[in-house]
Structures are given as structure tokens and as C-alpha cells.
Amino acid sequence: MLRAAHGDDQSRKADDLLRLTPGRLARRLNGQRVGPQLWANRHLIASISAGLARTLITGGQGSRYRLLGHIWLELQRFLAPGVLNVDLADLRMDTTLVEGDVTRHCRLVLGALCKLLECRNVFEIGTYLGQTTWLLAHNNPDAHVFTLDLPTLDAVDHLKYEVTDPEYFVVWDRGARFRGTPEAGRITQLFGDSATFDFSPYHGKIDLVFIDGSHSMDYVRSDTDAAFRMLSDRGTIVWDDYLYYPGIYRVVNELSPLVDRPVFHIVGTRLAVYSRVDILNGGWPALKHGPPIPR
Numbered sequence: 013m014l015r016a017a018h019g020d021d022q023s024r025k026a027d028d029l030l031r032l033t034p035g036r037l038a039r040r041l042n043g044q045r046v047g048p049q050l051w052a053n054r055h056l057i058a059s060i061s062a063g064l065a066r067t068l069i070t071g072g073q074g075s076r077y078r079l080l081g082h083i084w085l086e087l088q089r090f091l092a093p094g095v096l097n098v099d100l101a102d103l104r105m106d107t108t109l110v111e112g113d114v115t116r117h118c119r120l121v122l123g124a125l126c127k128l129l130e131c132r133n134v135f136e137i138g139t140y141l142g143q144t145t146w147l148l149a150h151n152n153p154d155a156h157v158f159t160l161d162l163p164t165l166d167a168v169d170h171l172k173y174e175v176t177d178p179e180y181f182v183v184w185d186r187g188a189r190f191r192g193t194p195e196a197g198r199i200t201q202l203f204g205d206s207a208t209f210d211f212s213p214y215h216g217k218i219d220l221v222f223i224d225g226s227h228s229m230d231y232v233r234s235d236t237d238a239a240f241r242m243l244s245d246r247g248t249i250v251w252d253d254y255l256y257y258p259g260i261y262r263v264v265n266e267l268s269p270l271v272d273r274p275v276f277h278i279v280g281t282r283l284a285v286y287s288r289v290d291i292l293n294g295g296w297p298a299l300k301h302g303p304p305i306p307r
């Protein structure tokens with residue numbers, strides 16, 4: 013009993029220390045350890061300001077767009093009302109191993125989320141080539157992945173709401189990444205406009221819904237409604253591109269004060285998350301049986 017109390021005390025002390033900034037933590041631990049000293053770079057302010065002005069004035073559209081775009085993303089990230097910012101390490105996801113290509117590391121994070129949640133039924137809105145579909149199926153051998161996209165290239169001319177991302181409508185090879193792979197046996201490809209598709213067979217049955225179809229506000233709103241109807245009692249919704257499209261940012265921010273559980277953004281990714289599992293307090297189903305087992 014005494015030992016347990018001692019253990020609690022230790023972990024409270026560790027939690028208090030981890031709440032300090034890295035610089036303060038280094039000073040508290042001992043003078044030898046050095047935290048990141050961003051302010052020590054202040055002599056660079058003049059040259060950075062000159063570079064900033066040069067990029068804005070003569071950098072061309074591409075550089076200007078990237079620079080201002082990154083500043084805007086960070087502002088949105090930290091100024092979103094109601095949506096929490098959570099670091100991957102705080103979610104205790106950082107030791108989970110997933111396999112997949114590195115073009116978008118958000119996919120790997122989503123794969124880890126699916127694994128830690130022990131999802132059995134996953135629904136993706138927006139298949140495209142099927143890279144995420146494959147990754148989810150590959151890393152979650154007990155899961156079945158349903159993935160919905162439009163039936164043909166022409167279907168884009170008859171949609172209920174506004175469609176985004178014209179670059180996706182030049183060639184048509186939906187699901188090419190998983191076709192012919194062993195994972196294809198656990199993937200069901202579905203076709204239709206997500207605003208008019210009949211989701212009723214999936215109501216109450218889906219453990220993870222990944223919303224990544226059209227990114228216009230009306231579509232995100234309608235896909236979000238469909239996602240809530242499909243959620244199982246331990247279900248999770250993940251929105252891709254949360255910071256990147258005004259429609260998604262607005263719908264997710266508006267939703268956050270209205271729902272029964274916190275909505276949070278995983279810092280360093282494009283993802284926003286709502287979950288009926290107590291992820292924020294380490295309630296991952298996979299960790300209840302001990303630390304994650306690497307595959």
C-alpha cells in the first residue's frame with residue numbers, strides 16, 4: 013500500500029516536471045542539461061526579416077503562397093476555438109509500429125489510431141487511389157475497410173453539392189493501390205455520391221470513419237452527419253485536411269461545442285478527431301492488455 017502511494021507520488025512529480033517548458037525542465041533537473049534555446053538565435057532576427065521581405069516581394073507566387081500558407085496554418089491551429097491541440101506523444105501513440113509509404117505521414121498516424129482502437133469496421137469516404145485504404149487494411153489484419161467514391165469520372169458533373177480538388181478528376185483509377193493485393197479481400201469498394209448514398213446498412217456498426225471526400229462545406233457537413241449515424245458505441249471520426257480547407261475547419265470548429273466528447277487536432281498532422289473512446293486519457297483498447305506489440 014505504502015509502495016503504491018509512493019509510486020503515485022513519483023508519477024505525479026514526473027507529470028509536474030513534464031508540464032514545464034523544456035528550458036525550465038533542464039534548469040530544474042540540473043545545470044548540465046540543455047533545453048532548446050530558441051531565443052539564443054535572436055541575432056538572426058535581422059537576416060530572417062530580410063529573407064522574409066525578399067520572399068514576399070520577389071519570391072514569386074509559389075514561395076509567397078508557401079510562406080504565408082504555413083503561417084496561416086499555424087495561426088488556425090492555435091486559434092481554433094474549442095478544438096484541443098494534442099501532441100502525438102501525449103496520446104501515447106508514439107511506440108505504435110505501422111507499415112506504409114511516407115508520402116503523407118498522416119496516413120501512418122491514422123493507421124496507428126486504428127490499431128490502438130482495435131477497430132473491426134472502418135469506413136472511408138473518398139477512396140482515390142486507395143493508399144489509405146490499403147494502409148488501414150494492411151496494418152489492421154482483423155479489420156474490414158469499406159471505402160466510398162464516385163462511380164465514374166462523369167459522375168462529378170451530377171453531384172448534389174460543390175466538389176473540390178479538380179486534380180482528382182483528370183484520370184480515373186480509384187482503388188488501384190489495393191487491387192490484386194492480399195488486403196483486397198478485406199476491402200469493400202462502394203460507389204456513389206456521399207450526399208445521396210444510402211449509409212443505413214452501416215448505422216451503428218463502424219468503429220472508425222475517415223472523412224476525406226469532397227472538402228466543400230456542404231459535403232463535409234453531410235459526410236459528418238452520415239459518420240455520426242454510422243458510429244458504433246466505441247466509434248471514432250477522423251477528418252482529414254482539417255486545417256487546409258475552410259469548409260472542414262469551419263464544420264469541425266462549429267461542431268466541437270455541440271458534441272458530447274472533446275474534438276481534438278493532432279499537432280503536426282492534418283487530422284481532427286472525435287472519439288467515443290477516452291483516447292485523451294490513455295484509454296486505448298489495445299493498451300489495456302499491456303504495451304503495444306510490434307508487428
Ligand SMILES: C[S@@+](CC[C@H](N)C(=O)[O-])C[C@H]1O[C@@H](n2cnc3c(N)ncnc32)[C@H](O)[C@@H]1O
Nearest residue numbers: 138139140143144161162180205206224225226
Ligand atoms: C482527397 S481524395 C481521397 C484520398 C484518400 N482518402 C487517401 O487518403 O488516399 C478525395 C476523393 O473523394 C472523392 N469524392 C469527391 N466527392 C465525392 C462525393 N461527393 N462522393 C464520394 N466521393 C467523392 C474523389 O473522387 C476523390 O477520389
